[in-house]
Amino acid sequence: MRYLPLTETDRQAMLATIGAKSVDDLFKDVPEAARNSASIDLPAHKGEMEVERILSGLAAKNVSAGSVPFFVGAGAYKHHVPATVDHLIQRSEFLTSYTPYQPEIAQGTLQYLFEFQTQVAMLTGMEVANASMYDGSTACAEAVLMAHRVTRRKKAVLSGALHPHYRDVVKNLSDFADYELDLSAPVIDGTEDLIARIDDKTSCVVVQNPDFFGNVRDLRAIADAAHAKGALLIVAVTEIVSLGLLASPGEMGADIVVGEGQSLGNPLNFGGPYVGLFAAKQKFVRQMPGRLCGETVDAEGKRGFVLTLSTREQHIRREKATSNICTNSGLCCLAFTIHLSLLGEEGYTRLARINHANAVKLADQLAAVKGVELVTSSFFNEFTIRVSKNARDVIDALADKNVLGGVRASRLWPGEASLDDLIVVASTEVNTDEDRAAYAAALSEVLS
Numbered sequence: 233m234r235y236l237p238l239t240e241t242d243r244q245a246m247l248a249t250i251g252a253k254s255v256d257d258l259f260k261d262v263p264e265a266a267r268n269s270a271s272i273d274l275p276a277h278k279g280e281m282e283v284e285r286i287l288s289g290l291a292a293k294n295v296s297a298g299s300v301p302f303f304v305g306a307g308a309y310k311h312h313v314p315a316t317v318d319h320l321i322q323r324s325e326f327l328t329s330y331t332p333y334q335p336e337i338a339q340g341t342l343q344y345l346f347e348f349q350t351q352v353a354m355l356t357g358m359e360v361a362n363a364s365m366y367d368g369s370t371a372c373a374e375a376v377l378m379a380h381r382v383t384r385r386k387k388a389v390l391s392g393a394l395h396p397h398y399r400d401v402v403k404n405l406s407d408f409a410d411y412e413l414d415l416s417a418p419v420i421d422g423t424e425d426l427i428a429r430i431d432d433k434t435s436c437v438v439v440q441n442p443d444f445f446g447n448v449r450d451l452r453a454i455a456d457a458a459h460a461k462g463a464l465l466i467v468a469v470t471e472i473v474s475l476g477l478l479a480s481p482g483e484m485g486a487d488i489v490v491g492e493g494q495s496l497g498n499p500l501n502f503g504g505p506y507v508g509l510f511a512a513k514q515k516f517v518r519q520m521p522g523r524l525c526g527e528t529v530d531a532e533g534k535r536g537f538v539l540t541l542s543t544r545e546q547h548i549r550r551e552k553a554t555s556n557i558c559t560n561s562g563l564c565c566l567a568f569t570i571h572l573s574l575l576g577e578e579g580y581t582r583l584a585r586i587n588h589a590n591a592v593k594l595a596d597q598l599a600a601v602k603g604v605e606l607v608t609s610s611f612f613n614e615f616t617i618r619v620s621k622n623a624r625d626v627i628d629a630l631a632d633k634n635v636l637g638g639v640r641a642s643r644l645w646p647g648e649a650s651l652d653d654l655i656v657v658a659s660t661e662v663n664t665d666e667d668r669a670a671y672a673a674a675l676s677e678v679l680s
Contacts, residue, residue: 261408295636297500301667303594305614305658306444306639307368307395307470308503309495312662317497317570326566332525335538341562342537345525348569355475356489357482358511362522364565365508368492369401372438372468374521374555375488375510376402379436379464380411381519381554387412387433389463391426392419393443395470396644402438418645420607420616420654422447427457434463436488441467441481442474445641445656446611455485464488471495472509473660474612476584488512497567507564517541521555583661587613590668591659597672598657603679607654614658616641619679623655626678633674 238246243255252258259267278286297310304310320326325340332338332345345363352361365371376388388406390399390413399415406413414429422445426437437458442448455465467481469491481489491509498506512520518541526540575583591613599606603620619626623640630637638657645651659668 295631295634297636300634300636301663301670302636303638303657303659303663303667303671304636305471306644306656307397307492308500308506309471309473309613309658309660310500310662311473311495311660313497313499313567313571314574316574317567320570321563321567326563332539335536339537342525342539344566344569345562346527346537347573348565349525351569351572352493352509352511355472355480356469356486356491356509356511357480358486358489359482359514360517360520360524361509361511362520362524362560364493364560364562365490365510365522366561367504367506367508368468368470368490368494369395369398369508371490371508371510372398372466373401373405375466375490376411376436376438377405377409378488378512378516378519378521378554379466382464382516383435383462385433385435385463386410387414387431387435389414389426389429389434389437390416391437391439391443392416392424393422393445393447394438394440394468395444398438398440398468398470418444418641418648418651420445420641420651422449422608422610426454430457430461430463432461434458434461436464436466438466438468441469441478442471442612442614444470444644445654446608446615448478448610448612450479451481451484451486459485466490469509471612471614473580473584473587476580476582477588478612482511487516493565493568497569497571498564505561505564507561507568519554522560584612586661587659590661590663591615593665594657594659594663594668594671597668598675601672601676601679604675613660614656616654616656618653619655619675621653621679623651623653626675627655629678630671630674633677635671635674637671637675 302310332341335342349361349363353359365374380386390402403413422443426439430437437454439451439454441451451467458465464487465485466488467486469475469489472491472493473495489511493507493509510522523542524540525537528536528538530536572580591611595606595615598604598617605618606615607618608615623642627637627640638655641651641654641656642648
């Protein structure tokens with residue numbers, strides 16, 4: 233086949249060179265449970281029209297987020313993206329640009345990355361931000377590794393209300409590097425005692441705000457306790473729109489802030505691509521992963537932009553790199569920057585207020601339904617409810633009534649029986665009064 237040009241002789245020569253007996257040896261670090269040893273039940277081949285027909289039929293079974301009342305969040309949020317964003321990112325100078333290794337022909341790309349960094353630093357209340365990461369979860373894991381380098385310690389304390397995906401990525405990298413993790417069971421009410429878990433071996437404390445269950449927290453006491461022990465505070469933000477209303481992590485003493493920028497400029501896109509945010513205090517800048525763009529002047533004194541720090545393994549020796557996750561989501565951060573520029577400071581704050589107001593209205597309506605208890609007392613645009621039936625059955629029944637009612641907590645925390653009756657619900661600016669009324673009515677029928 234023209235897509236598999238290597239012969240068996242070629243493969244054997246390559247394996248011999250790297251000291252592997254077979255191709256299977258290359259996958260030995262992948263857990264057995266994650267491997268599929270059986271053949272995949274797919275037809276050997278079909279014609280193009282047949283494939284299109286089959287895939288179209290499968291797609292028709294989906295309920296699109298824009299066609300019914302939609303209240304799904306848990307780290308990925310449906311916001312309105314202005315048509316201007318899509319129009320501008322498709323301009324050829326942006327769409328075809330890759331990595332700005334040659335600054336003399338990539339000034340536009342370098343400038344928007346510089347503007348993006350400035351925006352992220354301002355939103356998070358930090359002194360410096362990089363030119364984006366792969367996504368929020370990998371940014372969180374990179375922050376933990378950075379904290380280990382800065383403090384020369386190997387123990388990370390993770391909040392019980394950190395998004396499970398973020399926790400799992402941190403754990404994955406920590407397992408391979410033999411780092412210590414202090415994990416806890418899910419804490420749904422925002423009252424966990426993180427301070428008691430900090431000791432002299434702790435490199436960092438990782439906490440999310442608002443947390444996975446929607447709780448808004450004051451992190452100042454945790455920051456003070458971490459700093460008293462020589463540890464860093466890492467704050468994860470999965471809903472970047474929240475910073476239009478809430479105190480920034482930097483104001484509350486964070487040393488590193490990571491997050492997901494999908495909410496601005498980037499639609500849900502079936503799960504990606506998204507854009508990871510990473511910001512820190514200036515004194516840690518040389519330990520930051522990824523790359524940073526800087527402003528300078530050329531030989532004639534004219535303003536220009538360059539890659540100032542590029543400590544990725546693409547640029548330097550692998551063992552010296554601060555990150556081996558090399559992707560920076562350039563087009564996605566361009567969409568982020570355009571959307572935020574269109575909003576401006578006043579528009580961004582107004583968007584956040586609308587999100588919060590819509591969530592409060594929905595929480596009040598759902599709390600009035602028999603069989604529903606509002607678990608989250610302080611929230612931005614996402615909260616958790618406890619229902620009188622199994623959450624899995626409730627979510628399925630709501631979907632049958634054309635309401636996508638949220639995410640059951642047990643889906644992301646498998647094996648935690650205490651979460652079987654909890655649903656995490658998000659309400660953004662796209663939800664109308666009719667949407668909220670439809671949800672409350674459908675939930676009342678399902679729980680009756």
